[in-house]
Amino acid sequence: xxxxxxxxxxxxxxxxxxxxxxxxxxxxxxxxxxxxxxxxxxxxxxxxxxxxxxxxxxxxxxxxxxxxxxxxxxxxxxxxxxxxxxxxxxxxxxxxxxxxxxxxxxxxxxxxxxxxxxxxxxxxxxxxxxxxxxxxxxxxxxxxxxxxxxxxxxxxxxxxxxxxxxxxxxxxxxxxxxxxxxxxxxxxxxxxxxxxxxxxxxxxxxxxxxxxxxxxxxxxxxxxxx
Amino acid sequence: xxxxxxxxxxxxxxxxxxxxxxxxxxxxxxxxxxxxxxxxxxxxxxxxxxxxxxxxxxxxxxxxxxxxxxxxxxxxxxxxxxxxxxxxxxxxxxxxxxxxxxxxxxxxxxxxxxxxxxxxxx
Numbered sequence: 001x002x003x004x005x006x007x008x009x010x011x012x013x014x015x016x017x018x019x020x021x022x023x024x025x026x027x028x029x030x031x032x033x034x035x036x037x038x039x040x041x042x043x044x045x046x047x048x049x050x051x052x053x054x055x056x057x058x059x060x061x062x063x064x065x066x067x068x069x070x071x072x073x074x075x076x077x078x079x080x081x082x083x084x085x086x087x088x089x090x091x092x093x094x095x096x097x098x099x100x101x102x103x104x105x106x107x108x109x110x111x112x113x114x115x116x117x118x119x120x121x122x123x124x125x126x127x128x129x130x131x132x133x134x135x136x137x138x139x140x141x142x143x144x145x146x147x148x149x150x151x152x153x154x155x156x157x158x159x160x161x162x163x164x165x166x167x168x169x170x171x172x173x174x175x176x177x178x179x180x181x182x183x184x185x186x187x188x189x190x191x192x193x194x195x196x197x198x199x200x201x202x203x204x205x206x207x208x209x210x211x212x213x214x215x216x217x218x219x220x221x222x223x224x225x226x
Numbered sequence: 227x228x229x230x231x232x233x234x235x236x237x238x239x240x241x242x243x244x245x246x247x248x249x250x251x252x253x254x255x256x257x258x259x260x261x262x263x264x265x266x267x268x269x270x271x272x273x274x275x276x277x278x279x280x281x282x283x284x285x286x287x288x289x290x291x292x293x294x295x296x297x298x299x300x301x302x303x304x305x306x307x308x309x310x311x312x313x314x315x316x317x318x319x320x321x322x323x324x325x326x327x328x329x330x331x332x333x334x335x336x337x338x339x340x341x342x343x344x345x346x347x348x
Contacts, residue, residue, distance in 0.1 A: 122244070164240065167260075189242040189270075210255040213240035213268065 032064035040072045045103055047113035049082040049128070050074070065091045073099045078117045079128035079151070089134040089158070090127075097126050101146040122194035124151020131155070137162055142190070144168055153194035160209045164190040167215040190216055241269045251279045258286040 032051070044050050064083075074080060080100060083090050102125055105114060121128060125147040127135055134156040142149055142164045149164060150157070190213050240258050258268035268286045269279070 189239045191241040193241070193243045206251045208241075208251070208253050208256065212257040213259070213261065214257075215260045216240060 034066045037069045042074045044076040049079045068094045070096045082128045083133045084130040091136045093138045095140040099144045122151035123148035129155040148192040149190045151192040162211045165214040239270045254282040
């Protein structure tokens with residue numbers, strides 16, 4: 001099942017589990033509001049992210065918002081969320097993301113879209129944005145994130161009261177290092193900022209205050225965007 | 227030395243800034259703990275050209291080896307200001323505590339730092 005929304009999309013109190021496919025496709029819903037929902041045990045084995053909003057005219061009615069919602073044990077090829085070219089800020093409040101990982105792709109598995117992601121986007125398995133967009137994140141938790149967590153290019157971030165914690169992955173990380181030759185680019189980061197400009201529509205000032213970043217000692221990322 | 231050889235070849239960190247960037251960035255009241263990076267466990271700036279980063283009331287503990295809490299490479303021209311950072315054991319075994327050695331000294335304006343290790347600015 002693929003849900004395509006052309007107008008308003010409101011999701012409340014749903015449980016979305018054990019499913020392989022898109023939740024929202026790239027058809028640019030004008031309003032996205034997700035509240036008190038659970039997304040769990042999902043494998044997003046397509047080149048599209050779980051929620052993808054792009055193109056001119058998107059988000060012209062209201063700011064997209066996700067509130068009090070849990071994303072748990074989700075594997076994606078590139079990113080859970082992707083927004084671009086909207087001149088709007090995607091707002092997440094009291095959101096929990098746990099055990100978010102990338103699907104390991106061999107060279108044979110990758111298609112042209114995968115390769116485009118790798119060349120054009122910074123890594124960000126949880127949230128990704130590009131070209132004049134931004135995220136406002138408040139009081140949210142990101143735990144057990146197995147790749148770059150948030151990736152932004154020509155985008156801004158306003159974030160406070162959030163916790164990034166990969167402590168539970170420490171032992172798994174240690175064992176994964178055995179017999180591996182690693183290079184600097186193998187490392188991952190919670191916040192991964194690529195190019196930015198002064199003419200970003202949501203503004204050119206970022207405020208990242210009162211957050212906690214703990215134990216990002218996880219195994220190297222694999223597949224998809226680096 | 228608490229990090230194995232393979233470990234120190236990897237860049238794990240909290241925040242990484244890459245490429246051209248022209249943004250004013252306020253980092254206040256953040257905590258960075260146990261990030262185990264090679265450089266800049268809390269913040270690593272790679273070739274940023276015009277980032278202005280204000281770091282106030284930051285606490286960083288056991289974050290990295292070189293430039294334990296915050297680091298940048300020699301190509302960047304970003305400007306950073308610090309007010310009351312508290313970097314505890316953010317440098318495990320090197321001469322550099324809070325900044326990468328290759329960072330030009332003029333780019334930093336230290337204010338009321340609570341340094342817990344040695345500082346070696348170029």
